[in-house]
Amino acid sequence: MHQVAPDRSWPLFDVAATRRIEQAAQAALPPFTLMQRAGLATARLALAIAPHARRIWIACGPGNNGGDGLEAATHLAAWGKEAVVTLAGDPAALPADAKRAWERLRQAGLDLAPAPPHDCDLCIDALLGIGAARPLQGGLAAAAQAMAGVGRPVLAIDVPSGLHADTGAGLAVRATHTLALLTLKPGLFTAGGRDAAGQVWFDDLEVPAGPEAPCALLAGPPLAQPRLHASHKGSYGDVAVIGGAPGMAGAALLAASAALHAGAGRVYLAPLDPAAARLAPGLPELMLRDWSSLPLPSLAVACGCGGGTAVADVLPQVLPQAASLVLDADALNAVAAQADLQALLRARSQRSLPTVLTPHPLEAARLLGTSTPAVQADRLAAAQALAARYACVVVLKGSGTVIAAPGQPPAINPTGSARLATGGTGDVLAGWIAALLAHGLPAFEAGQAAVFRHGQLADRWPAGEPLVAGALAARAGG
Ligand SMILES: NC(=O)C1=CN([C@@H]2O[C@H](COP(=O)(O)OP(=O)(O)OC[C@H]3O[C@@H](n4cnc5c(N)ncnc54)[C@H](OP(=O)(O)O)[C@@H]3O)[C@@H](O)[C@H]2O)[C@@H](O)CC1
Numbered sequence: 028m029h030q031v032a033p034d035r036s037w038p039l040f041d042v043a044a045t046r047r048i049e050q051a052a053q054a055a056l057p058p059f060t061l062m063q064r065a066g067l068a069t070a071r072l073a074l075a076i077a078p079h080a081r082r083i084w085i086a087c088g089p090g091n092n093g094g095d096g097l098e099a100a101t102h103l104a105a106w107g108k109e110a111v112v113t114l115a116g117d118p119a120a121l122p123a124d125a126k127r128a129w130e131r132l133r134q135a136g137l138d139l140a141p142a143p144p145h146d147c148d149l150c151i152d153a154l155l156g157i158g159a160a161r162p163l164q165g166g167l168a169a170a171a172q173a174m175a176g177v178g179r180p181v182l183a184i185d186v187p188s189g190l191h192a193d194t195g196a197g198l199a200v201r202a203t204h205t206l207a208l209l210t211l212k213p214g215l216f217t218a219g220g221r222d223a224a225g226q227v228w229f230d231d232l233e234v235p236a237g238p239e240a241p242c243a244l245l246a247g248p249p250l251a252q253p254r255l256h257a258s259h260k261g262s263y264g265d266v267a268v269i270g271g272a273p274g275m276a277g278a279a280l281l282a283a284s285a286a287l288h289a290g291a292g293r294v295y296l297a298p299l300d301p302a303a304a305r306l307a308p309g310l311p312e313l314m315l316r317d318w319s320s321l322p323l324p325s326l327a328v329a330c331g332c333g334g335g336t337a338v339a340d341v342l343p344q345v346l347p348q349a350a351s352l353v354l355d356a357d358a359l360n361a362v363a364a365q366a367d368l369q370a371l372l373r374a375r376s377q378r379s380l381p382t383v384l385t386p387h388p389l390e391a392a393r394l395l396g397t398s399t400p401a402v403q404a405d406r407l408a409a410a411q412a413l414a415a416r417y418a419c420v421v422v423l424k425g426s427g428t429v430i431a432a433p434g435q436p437p438a439i440n441p442t443g444s445a446r447l448a449t450g451g452t453g454d455v456l457a458g459w460i461a462a463l464l465a466h467g468l469p470a471f472e473a474g475q476a477a478v479f480r481h482g483q484l485a486d487r488w489p490a491g492e493p494l495v496a497g498a499l500a501a502r503a504g505g
Pocket residue numbers: 049059061062065088089090091092093095122124154155156157158159160161162163164167184185186208209
């Protein structure tokens with residue numbers, strides 16, 4: 028059993044693949060072996076979470092997830108805990124493995140409680156796992172509500188009940204800990220998954236994934252990029268930030284600052300507000316230019332960043348010329364609105380010019396011609412659809428940022444928190460990605476590395492210190 032920490036990457040498997048892995052293992056092992064292992068692993072983690080717990084409520088549901096809970100309850104009772112077991116369903120209708128767990132519970136002298144306990148030291152959520160097929164209702168919904176009311180740690184078995192294991196969508200039990208079994212599922216790490224799952228643990232039940240290919244990866248830390256002594260500013264590439272329409276100069280400045288601090292050799296700032304060009308940006312390292320004078324074919328360009336509607340006039344030049352390109356915010360809205368810009372964007376991949384789009388869910392919805400809820404209902408699919416449609420790398424922002432590229436499994440970023448939900452952090456990310464593109468990283472790696480470090484910086488931000496985008500940019504790459 029391992030805690031899933033952002034110190035390495037992890038393969039993720041969807042429900043269909045998990046079912047195939049489970050079936051192959053069931054066929055190779057004596058009956059009930061997997062559920063015994065699942066129940067024992069759950070009971071062990073429960074003890075580790077709440078070693079001094081006296082009363083533990085195990086809330087079981089009508090499928091094999093409930094069976095895991097019944098099996099865990101038998102262990103916990105044998106170890107001297109008061110195990111209060113409820114079952115939202117009919118014991119006679121349990122599937123075969125779960126029924127066997129139920130019989131073992133009875134043989135151990137335990138029985139079902141008619142109702143949840145008034146108080147307990149730990150709840151175990153064994154209501155639903157990967158079989159969650161619809162919103163929680165009836166006895167399952169009542170048990171989930173009671174768990175929320177207890178106000179104690181909640182250990183979810185496999186998946187917080189109600190959460191869609193593939194997508195992270197759905198109203199779910201809010202767990203403090205989740206023990207994923209057999210495989211790690213992508214829904215634990217994106218959309219509502221991170222809030223529902225809490226701290227994630229993983230036990231493969233001694234079953235290898237075999238020939239199954241992961242549907243996605245949980246990203247690990249990017250490789251460090253040591254700088255050679257025999258290098259100069261030209262070794263690290265040039266970035267230009269084009270954005271900052273009247274009233275929004277700060278966005279472009281934040282992106283430029285991030286690119287500079289993330290290690291770009293030289294950074295040009297090309298504000299779209301003519302008045303802004305006369306303002307001292309506070310960063311003497313930046314080179315102010317009119318966008319039309321930039322040497323686009325030798326630059327990594329970050330375009331958008333407070334560009335307003337003015338950015339639409341720039342894109343017909345930038346899209347075909349920029350050596351590598353990050354499109355953010357207003358640039359994405361311009362592309363969503365204009366078919367000619369979409370054609371120019373798609374044409375970049377035919378010339379092997381790297382491009383990264385950094386939409387938030389609403390921008391992604393505009394680019395896909397759909398709604399924000401539809402994007403959030405399946406973030407992995409939305410990011411992959413965008414990458415395929417525009418033939419580029421997509422960084423779909425939000426909880427569990429997804430990085431997608433055509434023809435390869437997407438990555439989900441494990442770092443970052445709601446502390447990043449403050450103005451300008453997206454501009455910082457765009458400039459940071461541009462710096463890594465300028466350095467020569469392939470687009471997917473650049474997106475993944477910048478997103479990981481950007482989130483990690485926020486995770487490590489001192490608790491008492493306000494996280495503002497300017498300070499974040501100043502620590503980019505640090
Ligand atoms: N087999 C094994 O040995 C192993 C199994 N393992 C464990 O089993 C879990 C998968 O078990 P599972 O396939 O039985 O699915 P599970 O999530 O328990 O629920 C299915 C039941 O819930 C019902 N139901 C669904 N939604 C509902 C709703 N909203 N409201 C009400 N009912 C609802 C659904 O009813 P139906 O949709 O069929 O009408 C069905 O009766 C997996 O996550 C892992 O924990 C692992 O430990 C490996 C070893």
